[in-house]
Amino acid sequence: MTWLAERQAVTASNIANADTPGYRARSVQSFSSYLEGPVLQLAATAPGHMSLPPGEARPVEITSGASWASSHSGNNVSIESELMTASSSSRMMNMDSAAVKSFHRxxxxxxKV
Known part of the structure; x- marks a missing residue:
């Protein structure tokens, strides 16, 4: 969900700057590359718990995104592409939330037994 939230924030930033001259669209790294390493810093709350070395957790990486078009002002944000990304992120967030809600229930x- 952290990855999806960051993806939505970057997409919103791209849409907000769609008319800004020289703005280059950004994107978030793929989810599979986000999973390649540890994402969370674990906290050992008891002496028997394992812990990660400090600094091993890594944040989401934001890169310059590929776009469908480029305008004469140097702006390469494609509203259509950004809206498709936002819709995809929203669907994934809904599925994740439903899975967490089901597990919690x-x-x-x-x-209650």
């Missing part, structure tokens, strides 16, 4: 029903 299942967990709560097992605790």
């Amino acid at each position: 299942m967990l709560m029903s097992s605790v």
Whole structure:
């Protein structure tokens, strides 16, 4: 969900700057490359817990995005492409939220015993 939130923020920034001369569209790295390394810094709350070395967690990387078009002002934001990205991110966020809600409901029903 962190990756999706960052993707939505970058997409919103691209759309907001669609008419800014010289603005270059940005994009977030793919989700598969985001998963290649540890994403969270783990906290050891008991002596038996494992921990990651400091600095091993890494943030989402934002890169310059490929765009469909470029205007004479140097701006390469494609509203159509950005709206498709926003829609895709929204659908993925809805699916993630539904999975978490379902798991939470299942967990709560097992605790009520």
